[in-house]
Each structure stands twice: as C-alpha cells, then as structure tokens.
Amino acid sequence: MNRTESFEGEVLRVVRGTRSGVPIAVAIHSTERGPAIGGCRIKPYPSWRDGVDDALRLSAAMTMKCALAGLPYGGGKTVAVLPAEGARRRDLIADIAEAISALGGRYRTGPDIGSTSEDMAEIHRLAHGWAFCRPEAQGGSGTSSAATARGVLAALRAGVAPGSVAGSRVGVIGFGSVGRLVCESLLAQGADVVVTDVDGELRPVAEQLGASWTTADLVRERLDVLVPAATGGLLTAESAAACGASLIVGPANNQLVADEVATVLRDRGITWIPDVIASAGGIIHAVGREELGWDEAAANAKVDAIADTTSAVLSRARERGSTTVRAARELAARLTGTG
Ligand SMILES: NC(=O)c1ccc[n+]([C@@H]2O[C@H](COP(=O)([O-])OP(=O)(O)OC[C@H]3O[C@@H](n4cnc5c(N)ncnc54)[C@H](O)[C@@H]3O)[C@@H](O)[C@H]2O)c1
Structure with missing residues (x-):
C-alpha cells in the first residue's frame, strides 16, 4: 500500500x-x-x-460519497x-x-x-x-446491507442498456450480505449469475438461489457486468488489462488501487461506476432514517436516485472523454464548493 x-x-x-x-x-x-x-x-x-x-x-472517499449523494x-x-x-x-x-x-x-x-x-x-x-x-429494536435503522444492495442495483440499471439485465451474464465477487442480495435481485430479473467467494461453504447457498459457482478469477471472465462485492483493491493495472467485463459496478470500497487504473479501463472500453457512487445506498438510508427525518419511502427514493448520479457521471465522462473517476471527482468538487 x-x-x-x-x-x-x-x-x-x-x-x-x-x-x-x-x-x-x-x-x-x-x-x-x-x-x-x-x-x-x-x-x-x-x-x-x-x-x-x-x-x-x-x-x-467518504467526503466524496456524501457530496455525490447530496448528503449534508x-x-x-x-x-x-x-x-x-x-x-x-x-x-x-x-x-x-x-x-x-x-x-x-x-x-x-x-x-x-x-x-x-x-x-x-x-x-x-x-x-x-x-x-x-x-x-431496529434499539431504535436504529438496522443493518445497511439491503439499502447498499438497492443502491448497487440502481447504479447498475443506469450503466446498462434499458431492459438488458435479463439474459445478461453477471459475475459477483463476494457472496456476503450485499453480494447475496444483489445476486437474488439479478436472478429474479432473469440474469445469468456466476458467483465466487473465498468461503467455499457459501457455494450450496448460492447454487440454491440459482447462481452458478466458480473458483476462477471472475475479473478475467467474459461478462456483461462484474460486481465487486468483497474487499477493495481488486482493480490493478494488470487486472484491468485482463478484465473481460463490459461494466463494473459493486459495493466494495476503494476498488481501484490508483486512479490511473480507471484510464486502463476507459481505454479498453470498460465502464467503471465509481464505488463512492455505487456503494452509497447504506449510508444514505441510515442517515436519512436516523437523522434527517425521512420515512422509509423517502429514504428508498434517495437511494434509487443513485441511478441519476450514475447517469450524470457517465454522461460527463463520455462528453469529455475523461475517466469516470475524474468525472465523479469534478462533480463532487462542484458540490463541496472546492471545484
Ligand atoms: N454492507 C454495507 O452496507 C456496505 C456499505 C458500503 C460498502 N460496503 C462494502 O461492500 C463490500 C461487501 O460488503 P458486505 O457487507 O457484503 O461484506 P461481507 O463481509 O458480508 O461479505 C464479503 C464477502 O466477500 C468474501 N471475500 C472476501 N475476500 C474475498 C476475495 N478475495 N474473493 C472473493 N470473496 C471474498 C467474504 O468471504 C464474504 O463472504 C465490502 O467491501 C464493504 O466494505 C458494504
């Protein structure tokens, strides 16, 4: 590091x-x-x-996450x-x-x-x-996994062609609390989902849901969507150069080891949705429910608005030929008054 x-x-x-x-x-x-x-x-x-x-x-990263999510x-x-x-x-x-x-x-x-x-x-x-x-029994908003998964799915929707989730091939790295919920939803939408996790004991659970299990490196597989839902640092210059996905979107924080990796992805035509946008659902929901006075419907609507932020960043990156990291940084700087 x-x-x-x-x-x-x-x-x-x-x-x-x-x-x-x-x-x-x-x-x-x-x-x-x-x-x-x-x-x-x-x-x-x-x-x-x-x-x-x-x-x-x-x-x-949290400063950027809050700014892009419009949180005070x-x-x-x-x-x-x-x-x-x-x-x-x-x-x-x-x-x-x-x-x-x-x-x-x-x-x-x-x-x-x-x-x-x-x-x-x-x-x-x-x-x-x-x-x-x-x-929740103690007055809180409970685990944030469901809202985080909802936010990932909103970002994913904004990153793919409308209606194209059904029949797409999606790889999920990390079958933990968020990865599992993302899998469930994508399977329900008709995607073909392949899962990997270092914990092999999760295999029967994934297979029971209807996903297939692999021990192969999913970064290198040909996929429509890759969902990093394990730990950070997945995308290095080498793994980005070998990546077989068209779109990368997931909850794992700090997926890129350095901003330059985003250039490799852009040059290879791979769309990477910045993790500060895709992973914000949990925090949006938690502060909304616990401090900002939002009810469940309002909190969910704010989480779903991750799709709009994603679209704004993808358009900005496309128009300027920049990476999505740069587009997200510029947008965040505008929102924090530092750019
Ligand atoms: N839970 C949330 O609300 C939330 C919010 C924002 C960001 N995140 C981030 O999203 C990621 C997933 O969160 P979670 O709550 O599902 O975590 P989790 O601990 O429940 O699940 C992570 C899963 O990844 C697996 N894993 C670890 N290293 C791996 C590797 N090298 N290859 C494959 N699998 C591996 C673990 O065995 C585990 O099953 C984490 O990086 C977390 O920091 C989570």
Missing part, C-alpha cells in the same frame, strides 16, 4: 486504547458540508501505520488495528467510543468490516449517540 503523501484532512487522531491496547485511528477528512461520517473498520493490518493510511484514504455530511473513518491475538470486544468497543467521544460530535460512525449493528448500539450508548445503524 502506498503511504499517504500529503495530509488533506482536518483531524487525524491515533490513540492506543487504554483498555484494549489496540491502536485506533479516527480520521476526519472534511466537515465542510456537515459532521463527518464513516464506518468503523476493525481488522488486522501488517502494521498500525497501514491502518492509519486506510483511515485517511477511506475518510477522503463530510467524510470520516475509524480504523482499529486488531492484533494477531485479538482483543476483548467490550474493551475495544469502549475504547473506540472514547476516541469518537473526544471529537465532540464532529464525527459519527457506522458499521464496516469487522463491526456490527450491536457494536454501534454500544458506541451510541457510550458516545452521545454518535453512531448509526443500531439494531
């Missing part, structure tokens, strides 16, 4: 949790449009510095760098809540890799309510 060259954010706070001993980084990239929001990632990293880099990159929020992120021996959950969550509390409400968190709705309930309790997606 490349080290972050310059600090473009507002706050970077790194603490060692007093209870857990775990390094915790909270990055606030921007509060220009409102309080910073971004998930809480709890996982091992090669070193704590890699965790800090991830927090910085992901917080910047900026970007932030929490990363807890889990040691090989793990940590007592209760202690770790209390330490994370303390780190968030210390920022006085400039940043609110939500679930991400390694954290759950139940963790958010605890952080919400300990940190003045500055956590989204508590279980």
